[in-house]
Amino acid sequence: MMINTNLYFNELKRYRNFFLAWSISISILIVMELAFYHIFMNEDLAKMMATFFENPFMKNMMTVFGTNLDVLTNALGYYATRSAIYIMLLGTFFSIMLAGRILAREEHEKTAEFLLAKPVTRLEIVWSKLAAFFTYLFLLSVMILVSGSIGLEIFKGESEYRLGAFVIHSFYFFLLMLTFGAMGLFLSLLIKRGRPITSVSIGLIFGGYLIDLLSKATRPASKFGYISPFKFMDSGVLRPDYSLEWWRVLYFLGISIVLIALTFIVYRKKDILV
Amino acid sequence: MCEMYVIETQGLTKYYGKDRGIVDLDLEIESGEIFGFIGPNGAGKSTTIRTLLGLIFPTSGSGSIFGMDIVKETKEIKKRIGYMPSEVNYYEKMDGQELLRYSANFYGKDCESRIKELADIFALDLHRKIIDLSRGNRKKISILQCLIHQPRLLILDEPTTGLDPLMQAKFFDILREENDNDTTIFFSSHTLSEVQKMCRRVSIIKEGRIIAVEDIETLRKKQLRKVQVEFAHPVKSDEIECVGIIVPRADKNNLHFMFSGTMDDLLNNLAGKDVKDLIIEEPSLEEIFMHYYSDEKEQNKEP
Numbered sequence: 194m195m196i197n198t199n200l201y202f203n204e205l206k207r208y209r210n211f212f213l214a215w216s217i218s219i220s221i222l223i224v225m226e227l228a229f230y231h232i233f234m235n236e237d238l239a240k241m242m243a244t245f246f247e248n249p250f251m252k253n254m255m256t257v258f259g260t261n262l263d264v265l266t267n268a269l270g271y272y273a274t275r276s277a278i279y280i281m282l283l284g285t286f287f288s289i290m291l292a293g294r295i296l297a298r299e300e301h302e303k304t305a306e307f308l309l310a311k312p313v314t315r316l317e318i319v320w321s322k323l324a325a326f327f328t329y330l331f332l333l334s335v336m337i338l339v340s341g342s343i344g345l346e347i348f349k350g351e352s353e354y355r356l357g358a359f360v361i362h363s364f365y366f367f368l369l370m371l372t373f374g375a376m377g378l379f380l381s382l383l384i385k386r387g388r389p390i391t392s393v394s395i396g397l398i399f400g401g402y403l404i405d406l407l408s409k410a411t412r413p414a415s416k417f418g419y420i421s422p423f424k425f426m427d428s429g430v431l432r433p434d435y436s437l438e439w440w441r442v443l444y445f446l447g448i449s450i451v452l453i454a455l456t457f458i459v460y461r462k463k464d465i466l467v
Numbered sequence: 468m469c470e471m472y473v474i475e476t477q478g479l480t481k482y483y484g485k486d487r488g489i490v491d492l493d494l495e496i497e498s499g500e501i502f503g504f505i506g507p508n509g510a511g512k513s514t515t516i517r518t519l520l521g522l523i524f525p526t527s528g529s530g531s532i533f534g535m536d537i538v539k540e541t542k543e544i545k546k547r548i549g550y551m552p553s554e555v556n557y558y559e560k561m562d563g564q565e566l567l568r569y570s571a572n573f574y575g576k577d578c579e580s581r582i583k584e585l586a587d588i589f590a591l592d593l594h595r596k597i598i599d600l601s602r603g604n605r606k607k608i609s610i611l612q613c614l615i616h617q618p619r620l621l622i623l624d625e626p627t628t629g630l631d632p633l634m635q636a637k638f639f640d641i642l643r644e645e646n647d648n649d650t651t652i653f654f655s656s657h658t659l660s661e662v663q664k665m666c667r668r669v670s671i672i673k674e675g676r677i678i679a680v681e682d683i684e685t686l687r688k689k690q691l692r693k694v695q696v697e698f699a700h701p702v703k704s705d706e707i708e709c710v711g712i713i714v715p716r717a718d719k720n721n722l723h724f725m726f727s728g729t730m731d732d733l734l735n736n737l738a739g740k741d742v743k744d745l746i747i748e749e750p751s752l753e754e755i756f757m758h759y760y761s762d763e764k765e766q767n768k769e770p
Contacts (some may be wrong), residue, residue: 199572207558303556307612309522310550311573315541464483464523467556 195196195320197313204325208291212329215287219280219333220340226276227344230268234350235285256409264431266344269354273362281426283365284337285398288330288370293377293390295322300386303467311424315461323453326374334367358430361437365426368445373398373451382459386466422448471534472621473651474500475521478528481511481518487516490675491528496653501646503662503669503683504655512655513553513673516624522548532620546574549613553625553655555605562607563593563600570612580616585611588637602629610638614645621645621652629660639665659686660749692726693754696737697744709736724749 194344232238246252246262255261296319299305308318341359366415376397381390408418418424425441474496481488489511496502506512517523519530521541530537532544557566564582571578586593589607597605605630613621621642625700627635642665646652656662662669663683671679681689691713697720698706704717711728720743730747737745 197573199569203569241474302559303554304558306517306522307557307570308548309546310520310552311570312542312545313573407603459611462524465517466483466523 195317195325197317200308200313200318200321201324204295204322205328206323208295208329211291212332215283216329216333216336219287220336221282222348223272223276223280223340224344225339226280227268227272227341227348230271231348231350234266234352266352266455267354267374267431268349268352269359269362270352270431272341272345272359274376277362277366277428281369281423282398282402283285284333284366284370285373286394287333288374289394289398290391291329292326292374293381293394295326296456297381297384297388297390300465300467306467307464311318316457319457319460323378323412326378330367330370330374333370334363337366338363354430355365355435358435361422362428362430364437365441365445368400368442368449369422369426371449372445375449375456379452379456379459382456382463397426448454471498472483472496472531474502474530474532474653475532476519479515479518479525479530480527481514481523482526487511487675488523488526489518489672492672492677494530494670496651498651499646499649500668501642501652501654501666504653504672505659505662505669507657507658510672512657512672514675515655515672516550516622516655519622520545520548522643534770547619549618549621551609551613551621551623552625554626555602555609557597557605557608557615559598560596562596563591563611564595566608567593567611567615571615574616576616581615581617582611585614585641586642589634597684601613603631603634607629607634610641614641619650622655623652624655625657626654627656627658689727691750691754692730693748693750694724694726694733695744695746696722696730696742698722699741699743707736707740709733725754 196446242265243262246255252261264274299308311316313321338360341363342356345356345359347352373394377390377394380393384390384393401423404421405423407414408421408424409415422445425444427435427441429435429439472495473586476492476494476496478514479492479494480490492511492515494515504515504627514523518525519537520534521537521544523663524538533547535544537544558569559600561569563586567578567582580730582593585591589610591604591607591611595604596607600608610626613623626638630638654662654665658765666683668682669686670677670679671681696707699720701719702717702722704715704722706715706717706722709726709728709732711726711732713725713727715722715724726747
């Protein structure tokens with residue numbers, strides 16, 4: 194048994210409020226965004242947007258954000274391209290912050306001296322804390338799925354969409370958060386005495402996001418896009434052939450597994466200085 | 468020899484990059500003893516303890532606790548030990564009760580009655596959050612935390628700092644009780660008098676190396692006193708002659724020196740010399756090291 198249940202449940206309790214605050218905010222935001230879609234369609238704002246899209250500059254700019262009028266006037270399209278911008282940023286930030294703190298905080302707050310004097314191995318510590326992180330990441334993804342499907346059902350109006358496409362999009366989102374979580378976990382180990390990685394996290398997320406935007410905007414930069422995990426997120430939910438692509442899944446899982454494996458290797462032999 | 472030591476290290480060395488932690492440490496601590504580990508701040512006491520506990524890894528050398536390797540079998544070792552760090556840092560949002568239960572659960576033992584018993588002895592309110600507790604009260608939580616699961620070995624790193632004398636006395640009583648029940652105690656401190664009260668043997672560490680392992684009795688015989696005598700008239704450094712005076716220094720009417728002889732001798736020598744005031748105190752460890760151990764080492768080098 195690699196998971197110490199005492200430690201696992203304590204970690205769940207320790208981050209319960211953090212999880213609740215973030216997951217509830219994100220869920221509410223998703224429903225609010227879809228409600229805004231409803232207003233957008235009913236108030237003829239969409240027609241105004243049509244004029245907006247006649248301007249070629251604006252049209253190109255919106256392409257950068259992965260959207261166009263057809264997409265914007267569909268409930269799921271609207272969700273996946275417009276709302277997903279901040280929901281994705283918030284979700285990845287939650288993930289990177291949680292994973293970046295869960296292990297390093299023991300060092301930063303000097304409680305490592307308590308924990309490491311208990312009969313628990315280093316590997317058990319990492320496994321138990323990872324398990325707590327996975328639990329909350331999983332729960333957040335479930336909440337995104339539930340609030341998204343409810344919001345879509347209530348506010349879809351006349352638009353048609355595949356619920357399956359929404360599930361696939363949410364699964365990609367889960368993988369994206371997992372990847373950023375793995376980055377946070379590993380980076381937090383490299384920072385001296387486990388200081389919080391807030392600024393690094395913000396840098397990684399916004400940096401990754403901007404790289405992805407730039408790569409979509411200009412052809413010369415398109416190849417660089419692949420250094421950003423956001424590039425591997427597929428938001429083309431209205432495409433008839435929108436499906437789970439294995440190379441994307443493998444990319445997210447591959448990076449996560451490598452970083453988590455490195456975390457185990459480093460933490461096993463790390464001097465814990467408090 | 469098949470005698471098993473509770474703690475045994477061989478050439479245990481720890482460098483932090485280029486910085487010295489401990490060098491070539493050989494320790495042999497017998498079962499059931501209260502072993503003192505003294506040295507000034509920065510001498511390497513905490514480094515030794517953290518290496519024994521597996522928080523940090525030795526650069527070279529090896530160590531064992533209960534015959535188990537401190538690097539490879541650290542989990543088994545920790546089932547049998549209680550550790551009290553010099554600075555108490557706990558999960559601040561927990562209250563005392565939660566912390567102690569969390570701690571006890573790691574050992575899979577029901578420690579409720581022991582928690583209650585010890586909390587009563589130390590007059591500790593377990594329902595206040597750690598963040599709201601004073602330093603002394605946090606220290607008490609730390610005492611409970613290291614005792615409740617009935618460990619076979621206690622590792623205490625400067626355990627009395629922040630405790631008032633009354634609590635210190637209670638704490639020492641409990642330690643003696645534990646020791647009577649065959650618990651071995653590794654007692655690290657920078658106060659000699661405290662170690663003298665508790666321990667039979669002490670090891671003295673300075674600049675990362677052990678410079679002496681002594682029986683407390685021997686140490687007591689070598690006991691140094693810091694003496695200041697005020698005379699009615701200006702004095703020179705050789706004002707009095709008595710066996711055991713080390714590095715006398717005159718300052719106007721005052722004479723300062725370290726004294727390792729017998730008090731009776733000293734008083735006889737001072738009698739009738741117009742003494743206005745006499746202050747005899749315990750020297751700090753630094754002073755002992757400066758005047759005694761460093762000198763002795765130098766002298767020992769000469770045949």
